[in-house]
Amino acid sequence: MSDQLSADIVVIGSGIVGSLAAHRLAAQGASVLILEAGPRVDRGRIVSNFRNSPRKSDFMSPYPFSSWAPHPVYQPVENNYLVQAGPYPYKAEYIRMVGGTTWHWAAQAWRVLPNDLRLKTLYGVGRDWPIDYETLEPWYARAEQALGVCGNAEDDQSGRGGGPFPPRSQGFPLPMLPWSPYTHAFAAKAAAAGFRFCDEPSARASQPYEGRPACCGMNNCTPICPIGAQYSGDAHATLAERAGARLIENAVAFQLERAGGGKIAAVHYQAPDGSKSRLAARSFIVAANGLETAKLLLLSEVANASDQVGRNLMDHTGTDLVMLTKDALWPGRGPVTQGSICSWRDGEFRRHHAAFRHSLKNAVPNAAVTARALREGLIGPDLDARIRHDAARYVRLATLLETLPLPTNRVTLGERKGPSGLPTLRIHYDVGDYVRAGAAVAEQDYDRLVTTFAAERLSEAGGWQNRHDIMGATIMGSDPANSVVDADCRTHDHENLFLATTGVIPAAGVVEPTLTAAALVLRMAELIGRTV
Numbered sequence: 086m087s088d089q090l091s092a093d094i095v096v097i098g099s100g101i102v103g104s105l106a107a108h109r110l111a112a113q114g115a116s117v118l119i120l121e122a123g124p125r126v127d128r129g130r131i132v133s134n135f136r137n138s139p140r141k142s143d144f145m146s147p148y149p150f151s152s153w154a155p156h157p158v159y160q161p162v163e164n165n166y167l168v169q170a171g172p173y174p175y176k177a178e179y180i181r182m183v184g185g186t187t188w189h190w191a192a193q194a195w196r197v198l199p200n201d202l203r204l205k206t207l208y209g210v211g212r213d214w215p216i217d218y219e220t221l222e223p224w225y226a227r228a229e230q231a232l233g234v235c236g237n238a239e240d241d242q243s244g245r246g247g248g249p250f251p252p253r254s255q256g257f258p259l260p261m262l263p264w265s266p267y268t269h270a271f272a273a274k275a276a277a278a279g280f281r282f283c284d285e286p287s288a289r290a291s292q293p294y295e296g297r298p299a300c301c302g303m304n305n306c307t308p309i310c311p312i313g314a315q316y317s318g319d320a321h322a323t324l325a326e327r328a329g330a331r332l333i334e335n336a337v338a339f340q341l342e343r344a345g346g347g348k349i350a351a352v353h354y355q356a357p358d359g360s361k362s363r364l365a366a367r368s369f370i371v372a373a374n375g376l377e378t379a380k381l382l383l384l385s386e387v388a389n390a391s392d393q394v395g396r397n398l399m400d401h402t403g404t405d406l407v408m409l410t411k412d413a414l415w416p417g418r419g420p421v422t423q424g425s426i427c428s429w430r431d432g433e434f435r436r437h438h439a440a441f442r443h444s445l446k447n448a449v450p451n452a453a454v455t456a457r458a459l460r461e462g463l464i465g466p467d468l469d470a471r472i473r474h475d476a477a478r479y480v481r482l483a484t485l486l487e488t489l490p491l492p493t494n495r496v497t498l499g500e501r502k503g504p505s506g507l508p509t510l511r512i513h514y515d516v517g518d519y520v521r522a523g524a525a526v527a528e529q530d531y532d533r534l535v536t537t538f539a540a541e542r543l544s545e546a547g548g549w550q551n552r553h554d555i556m557g558a559t560i561m562g563s564d565p566a567n568s569v570v571d572a573d574c575r576t577h578d579h580e581n582l583f584l585a586t587t588g589v590i591p592a593a594g595v596v597e598p599t600l601t602a603a604a605l606v607l608r609m610a611e612l613i614g615r616t617v
Contacts, residue, residue: 091364091365091366092116092117092118092331092364092365092366092367093110093115093116093117093366093367093368093617094107094110094115094116094117094118094366094367094368094369094370094613094617095117095118095119095120095352095364095366095368095369095370096110096117096118096119096120096330096370096372096585097120097338097352097369097370097371097372097373097381098119098120098121098122098185098371098372098373098374098377098378098585099119099120099121099183099184099185099318099319099322099332099334099372100184100185100186100187100318100372100374101184101185101187101232101316101317101318101321101599101602101603102372102585102586102587102602102603102605102606103119103185103318103370103372103373103585103606104119104184104185104318104319104320104321104322104324104325105228105231105321105585105603105606105607105610106370106372106585106606106607106609106610106613107119107321107322107325107330107370108321108324108325108328108330109607109610109611109614110330110610110613110614110617111325111328111329111330112328113614113617115613115614115617116329117325117329117330117331118330118331118332118333118364118366119322119325119330119331119332119333120333120336120338120352120354120364121182121183121322121332121333121334121335121336122151122153122154122181122335122336122337122338122373122377123149123151123154123180123181123182123183123334123335124149124151124182124183124334124335125182125183125319125332125334126148126149126182126183128309128311128313131147131148131188131308131309132147132309132311134146134147134148135147135305135308135309140160140161141452142160142452143159143160143161144178144189144307144308145158145159145160145178145180145189145308146160146308147189147308147309148180148182148188148189148308149182151181151182151335151357152357152503152504152505153335153337153355153356153357153504153505154181154335154337154505155181155503155504155505155509156178156179156180156181157176157177157178157179159176159178165501165509166503166509166510167376167509167510167511167512168499168501168509168510168511168512169512169514170511170512170513171494171512171513171514171515172514172515173402173514173515173516173549174512174514174551175398175400175512175514175551176551177375177376177400177551177553177555178553179374179376179377179553179555181377183319183322183332183334184317184318184319184320184322185318185374186318186374186553187316187317187318187599188308188309188317188318188319189307189308189309190307190597190599191287191306191307191420191421191422192287192288192289192306192315192316192420193285193286193287193422193444193596193597193599194229194232194234194236194286194287194288194597194599194600195285195286195596195597195600196225196250196251196253196286196596196600196601197218197251197592197594197596197601198218198249198250198251198430198431198594199217199218199219199251199252200431201214201431201592201594202214202216202217202218202221202592203217204435204592207435208433208435208436209436210435210436210489210519211489211490211591211592212490212560212562212591212592213591213592214561214572214591214592215561215562215563215568215571215572215591216561216572218251218252221601221604221605221608222251222252222253222254223254224604224605224607224608225253225600225601225604226253226254226255227604227607228600228603228604228607229257229258229286229600230258231321231603231607232288232316232600232603233258233259233288233289233290233294233295233297233316234257234258234259234286234287234288234600235257235258235259235260235261235262235286235287235289235290235291236257236259236261236284236285236286236287237257237261237283237284237286238256238257238261240283240284249281249283249427249430249431249442250283257286258294259290259291259292259294260291260292261284261291262287262289262291262300262419262420262423263291263419264284264419264423264424265302265416265418265419265420265423265447266414266415266418267414267415267416267417267418267419267447268419268423268424268445268447270414270415271414271424271445271480272424274537274538275426275534275537277537278533278534278537279428280426280428280530280533280534281426281427281428282424282425282426282427282445283424283425283426283427284423284424285422285423285424285425285444286600287315287420287422287423288315288316288599288600289306289314289315289316289420290314290315297313297314297316297320298312298313298314299314300314300315300419300420301314302418302419302420304417304418304419304420304421304447304448304449305421306420306421306422307421307448315420333354335356335357336354336355336356336362337354337355337356337505337507338352338353338354338371338373338381339353339354339355339381339384339507340352340353340384340385341353341369341371341381341382341385341387341582342363342385343385343387343579347578347579347580348579348580348581348582349369349387349579349581349582350365351363351364351365351366352364352366352369355505359506367581367617368581368582368583368613368616368617369581369582369583370583370584370585370609370613371582371583371584371585371586372584372585372586372606373586374555374586374587374588375555375556375557375558375559375586375587375588376496376510376555376558376588378558378559378584378586378588379394379395379496379558379559379588380496380498380507380508380510382394382559382569383395383497383498384498384507384508387576387578387579387582388559388569388570388576388577388578388579388582388584389569389578390565390577390578391565391566391567391568391569391577393492393559393560393567393568393569394558394559394569395495395496395497395558396490396492396493396494396495396557396558396560397490397491397492397494397495397557397558397560397591398494398495398496398512398514398555398556398557398558399488399489399490399494399554399555399556399557399590399593400488400514400551400552400553400554400555400556400593401485401486401487401488401551401552401554401593401595401597402486402488402516402520402549402550402551402552403441403483403484403485403486403524403527403549403550403552404484404486404524404527404528404548404549404550405481405482405483405484405548405550406443406480406481406482406484406531406534406535406542407479407480407481407482407542407543408480408534408535408538408540408541408542408543409475409478409479409480409540409541409543410478410480410538410539410540411478411538411539411540412478412538412539413477413478414477414478414480415477416446416447416448416449416450416476416479416480417447417448417449417450417451417476418447419447420447421446421447421448422444422445422446422447423445423447424444424445425442425443425444425445426442426443426445426482426530427442428530429441429442429523429526429527429530429595430442430594430595434526435487437522438519438522438523438525438526439486439487439488439489439519439520439522439523439524440486440487440523440594440595441484441485441486441487441523441524441526441527441595442484442485442595442596443482443483443484443527443530444482444483444484444485445480445481445482446481446482446483448481449476450475450476450479450481451472451476453479454471454472454475454476454479455468455472457475457543458471458472458475478540480538480540482531482534483550483552484524484527485552485554485595485596486520486523486524486527486595487519487520487523487592487593487594487595488516488517488519488520488593489517489519489520489593490557490560490591490592490593491515491517493513493515494513494514494515494557495512495513495558496510496511496512496558497510497511497513498510498511499511516549552597554587554593554597554598555587555588556587556588556590556593556598557588557590557591557593558588559584559586559588559589560588560589560590560591561574561589561590561591562591565577565578568591569584569589570583570584570589573608573609573612574589574605574606574609575609575612583609583613585602585605585606585609586602587599587601587602589602589605590602
């Protein structure tokens with residue numbers, strides 16, 4: 086065991102939230118050390134890896150697998166890093182390398198609604214947040230500036246809020262990215278049938294922004310934006326280093342060491358060769374994604390007096406509609422997602438069933454329609470004609486359903502150890518009646534949409550889908566007896582230990598949690614910065 090340099094703050098994880106925190110604190114003059122479990126890989130190598138990968142449908146295939154910092158693998162063979170112990174498989178995907186999982190996200194950058202933060206009070210289900218929207222709003226604005234979010238100011242009634250959009254104190258940093266012809270065509274027909282279709286705010290440059298080029302519509306946002314128009318967490322990892330932070334890659338944290346007075350004294354980490362080191366600091370920020378953060382706390386036996394670490398696991402578990410429309414709409418140009426049907430984002434119905442949103446997917450569908458045609462035995466000119474016909478009419482809507490924090494949905498340490506010698510993770514997850522009731526209403530929308538577009542609903546539609554939006558495993562709350570962190574993301578049990586992760590989110594809503602986590606961590610970093 087070797088002792089490394091101490092620092093004011095150690096940040097564990099260099100994804101978007103960890104890097105945002107490190108940059109803000111380093112810019113305020115604090116000495117900051119960042120530990121990243123995986124390696125640093127540049128964009129060119131990732132693009133090359135994807136170009137050469139035979140598994141184009143596997144969005145993890147371009148990213149390196151490190152035996153010392155393993156992540157879940159599902160193709161070509163599942164590695165069972167997440168051991169499924171519940172009735173429904175919770176197959177999360179995440180990247181362990183400098184920059185984290187925002188390398189291959191689709192950049193949706195939504196705010197929660199004020200009512201999402203008062204779910205228990207208003208509708209009698211789930212939990213309330215220990216913070217109100219008005220407190221969080223200015224930090225949303227700063228997070229949007231940091232990520233370079235583009236959006237449609239008209240959708241939110243010029244900032245007054247209403248419907249599917251919350252109030253805003255200022256406009257988006259970047260103008261809305263023009264919709265593709267496919268998005269225009271779908272939105273017009275859906276709106277005529279009574280569906281409220283909205284632009285999706287995204288952390289994607291609609292014009293040059295802080296060194297990022299404008300989106301050129303390559304339709305390769307996932308698994309990797311080849312030109313860097315889409316925000317990825319490595320941007321703030323680099324900015325943090327320029328501000329004076331030191332980043333140590335390939336450093337897997339495995340223990341938080343307790344000191345007297347309820348504080349954390351140090352973090353222990355190991356290198357790929359198995360050697361171990363210790364880092365002392367005044368404050369610690371764990372930003373190792375929703376599952377890996379819970380894993381480190383469980384390994385260290387810290388921050389868990391409430392027995393809530395790993396519990397209340399949520400996602401936007403949902404269903405899909407896949408259909409072939411009568412008329413050609415021509416998906417596959419522009420970003421992989423641009424808009425959503427937001428008719429069911431909030432209302433009194435939440436007393437009885439989950440809120441949800443239908444996100445229109447715009448990825449090139451050639452692989453999906455080809456596979457279907459091959460299963461039907463088509464070859465030669467007939468195969469070519471079918472691909473051309475179906476690819477022009479293929480529509481997929483991914484429905485994101487609001488899940489509730491259930492203590493029985495949880496992640497624990499597995500009995501089996503991975504290549505690094507650390508335990509794998511065991512997941513128990515189920516879809517509750519609240520979500521099932523919402524899915525039944527979503528099915529009614531599917532029927533209307535199939536009729537509206539005179540479409541054929543494909544047989545491969547249906548079934549539950551996880552959206553890889555990990556929430557709740559280190560849940561936020563005002564009561565230390567039933568939560569892990571407070572409104573400042575400080576752990577109840579240790580005054581100098583903070584969690585920067587989507588795992589703190591106590592109410593899932595229907596939108597991706599990344600922007601919310603970014604807002605929370607900027608607010609948290611401001612608080613920590615005043616004490617160092």
